[in-house]
Structures are given as C-alpha cells and as structure tokens.
Amino acid sequence: MPRLESLELTRRVLKHFENDTLDIADDVWREPRSAYVDPERFRADLRMLKSMPHVIGWAGEVAAPGSYTTKNVMGVPVLVTRAKDGVLRAFINGCAHRGAQVAAEWGTTRMFSCPYHGWTYGLDGRLTGTPARKMFAGADLEQRGLIPLPISDQAGLITVGLSADVDVSAPLGDISVPLSDYGFGHNHHVETRRFDLACNWKLAVDVNFEGYHFPYVHADTLDPLASNNSVIDIYGRNIRWSFPFRDIVQFRDAPETDWPDQFFGTVVYGLFPSCVLIEAPGTSQMLRAYPGKNPGETVLYLSIGAPKEITTDEERAWYKMGIDGAAQVLDGQDFPMAAACQRGLEAGVDHVVFGRNEPLLHHLAAVRNQALAG
Numbered sequence: 133m134p135r136l137e138s139l140e141l142t143r144r145v146l147k148h149f150e151n152d153t154l155d156i157a158d159d160v161w162r163e164p165r166s167a168y169v170d171p172e173r174f175r176a177d178l179r180m181l182k183s184m185p186h187v188i189g190w191a192g193e194v195a196a197p198g199s200y201t202t203k204n205v206m207g208v209p210v211l212v213t214r215a216k217d218g219v220l221r222a223f224i225n226g227c228a229h230r231g232a233q234v235a236a237e238w239g240t241t242r243m244f245s246c247p248y249h250g251w252t253y254g255l256d257g258r259l260t261g262t263p264a265r266k267m268f269a270g271a272d273l274e275q276r277g278l279i280p281l282p283i284s285d286q287a288g289l290i291t292v293g294l295s296a297d298v299d300v301s302a303p304l305g306d307i308s309v310p311l312s313d314y315g316f317g318h319n320h321h322v323e324t325r326r327f328d329l330a331c332n333w334k335l336a337v338d339v340n341f342e343g344y345h346f347p348y349v350h351a352d353t354l355d356p357l358a359s360n361n362s363v364i365d366i367y368g369r370n371i372r373w374s375f376p377f378r379d380i381v382q383f384r385d386a387p388e389t390d391w392p393d394q395f396f397g398t399v400v401y402g403l404f405p406s407c408v409l410i411e412a413p414g415t416s417q418m419l420r421a422y423p424g425k426n427p428g429e430t431v432l433y434l435s436i437g438a439p440k441e442i443t444t445d446e447e448r449a450w451y452k453m454g455i456d457g458a459a460q461v462l463d464g465q466d467f468p469m470a471a472a473c474q475r476g477l478e479a480g481v482d483h484v485v486f487g488r489n490e491p492l493l494h495h496l497a498a499v500r501n502q503a504l505a506g
C-alpha cells in the first residue's frame with residue numbers, strides 16, 4: 133500500500149485506539165439461515181460463483197517464460213501458463229484425449245505430457261504430440277488442444293473465469309490501487325495447504341472480516357498482539373479491513389515522519405467473491421474459499437508467498453513457521469467456530485445477526501445478495 137495511504141490508516145486507527153472505538157455499521161443485519169443451509173440457495177450461489185471472475189494467484193508465480201501453475205477453482209482443474217512468447221494463459225487442465233490432468237503442482241517446463249497416454253501440449257495449449265497418431269485418423273486432432281479460459285493480471289493478481297463468457301478485463305476495480313503497491317507480480321509461491329471445512333463457504337470467508345471474536349477465539353494467539361480498533365474501506369464489491377498491532381500506540385506521540393512505511397498491523401482484503409489476502413509486515417497470505425459438494429462444505433486453500441525465491445534452509449524454515457502459525461490460528465481456532473455455527477444453523481437457529489461492530493459482514497451479505505439478484 134502506498135505510504136500516504138498507510139499513514140492515513142494509522143491516523144484513523146490511532147484515533148480509534150484513543151477512544152477505544154472502531155468503524156461500525158449504522159444498524160444491525162439479519163441474514164436468514166437459508167443462506168447457509170438451503171439447497172436451492174446453494175445452487176443459486178454456485179451459479180453466481182461460476183459467473184464471476186476469481187482471483188486465484190500471484191502473477192509472480194508465473195513470471196518467467198516457461199513457467200506454469202495449477203489450481204483447483206470450485207472443483208475445476210485450472211492450468212495457468214506463461215509460454216515463451218510471454219503471454220499469460222489459462223486452460224482447463226484436462227487432456228483432449230480423455231480429460232486427465234496434463235500438469236500438476238507448479239514449475240517450469242517446455243511442454244506438458246499427459247500421464248495417461250502421453251499426449252503432449254505446448255504452454256500455449258496446442259496439442260503437439262500424439263503417440264500412435266494414425267489410430268486417431270478422422271478424430272480431427274488438428275482442432276484439439278487444451279480449452280482456454282479467460283485470464284487477466286491486474287495489480288499482480290491472476291484472475292480467471294471458469295467459462296469463456298466471464299469478463300475478466302478489470303476484475304478488481306478501485307481496490308487495484310492499494311493492491312498495486314504490494315509487488316504481487318513478484319510474489320513467489322512457497323506452499324499451499326488445503327482444508328476441507330464443515331461449514332458454508334460464506335462462513336469460511338466471513339471469519340476473516342471481524343475482530344469481535346478475537347478475545348474469545350484467539351485469547352492465546354492473536355488477541356495479545358492485535359486490537360480490534362479497526363477501520364474498514366469499501367471498494368464496490370471488494371473490501372479492506374485493517375486492524376493494528378497493540379504496539380501501534382508507540383507511534384501516537386511520534387512525528388508522522390517516523391511512522392513506518394507499512395501499516396503497523398494486519399490488512400485483510402476481500403476480493404469478491406472467493407479470495408482473501410492477508411498482508412502484515414513480512415507475510416503475504418492468500419485464502420481461496422469455494423463451496424464443497426453441499427451447503428455445509430467448503431474447500432479452502434491457504435497459500436503463503438514470498439517476495440523472492442526461497443533457496444536456503446533458513447528461509448524455508450521461516451516460511452514453514454509462518455504457514456504453520458497461520459494454520460494454527462485458522463484451522464485450530466477460526467474454522468472450528470465456523471463449523472459450530474453451521475451445526476447450529478442446520479439444527480434450526482433461524483437467522484444470524486451481524487452487530488454494528490461487524491460492518492464488513494453486512495457488506496459481504498449485501499453484495500452477495502446483489503450478485504445473486506443480478
């Protein structure tokens with residue numbers, strides 16, 4: 133985030149710190165249980181999500197010509213490549229022969245070779261080799277290749293659409309301005325972990341956007357370090373939530389010229405509909421939350437990035453500690469609460485209430501409902 137913006141955040145947060153306040157909503161919000169448990173609503177969510185662009189990675193993951201990465205996006209295997217021509221492309225990661233995934237994980241390569249019968253593809257998606265090709269005379273192989281998907285790079289973030297008609301030309305809108313400053317175009321992928329959660333996908337996203345639960349759920353992890361004297365910023369469907377380290381109070385009496393370039397705390401971005409970025413000094417995390425097979429299931433990926441390639445054991449250990457810590461907080465503390473809420477809603481709790489101190493949950497509910505209607 134640009135320094136000027138970070139200073140402004142610090143000013144707003146320090147004011148809240150002094151008055152022990154936070155940015156709040158005008159009223160309370162009620163969301164019916166059907167949003168989390170109803171199969172019909174779930175199908176509507178799926179249709180809405182399939183029609184939206186999704187942020188799925190950092191452009192730095194495929195910065196070099198010849199690099200590629202693979203992602204699972206709502207169950208769709210997606211292959212992202214940067215061919216020698218420098219062009220960023222996305223495909224369904226499914227072989228034109230019988231559909232098997234032609235690439236796994238990430239790396240650099242000159243071509244993909246399908247593990248099933250050895251068909252090969254260039255990074256531009258063209259079918260380049262077919263063993264026993266004569267056996268496929270009449271199958272129109274010249275027309276076959278990997279199926280392209282829409283893709284774009286804005287603010288160093290890779291966005292894809294899951295079908296050809298999804299517009300990914302400017303998926304981030306105004307939030308691309310603060311995001312452009314993080315250097316995501318240079319972020320290297322360190323590790324991704326998958327979590328299968330027993331809650332609706334919306335609950336899995338929402339745990340990241342309120343601090344009301346800090347003293348109860350994170351009493352021994354986050355709460356001693358971070359405060360909920362937080363500020364919110366809204367950019368259309370996208371959101372930003374900034375909460376400070378408690379030690380930010382040290383800057384209260386210091387001149388602004390001595391304030392750090394980076395906001396002294398955690399900044400969480402919600403990139404509609406499925407991506408959450410967690411940025412704090414020295415750490416860059418991406419969460420991607422997708423519905424599972426029914427309203428009470430979520431498939432969530434937690435990725436950790438680094439501003440440069442990880443080469444030494446010390447660096448590896450440091451980043452492993454980072455993702456272990458994030459997993460401890462999320463999977464050990466937040467996600468069990470989301471699953472507990474899901475059980476209560478399934479059992480008959482008739483609606484949830486978002487307090488005035490949970491303003492971003494209001495916004496998330498509102499924009500989801502809007503997207504469903506539109």
Ligand code: FES
Nearest residue numbers: 227229230246249
């Ligand atoms: S499925 Fe890929 S070569 Fe057969």
Ligand SMILES: [Fe+2]
Nearest residue numbers: 339349350466
């Ligand atoms: Fe939490």
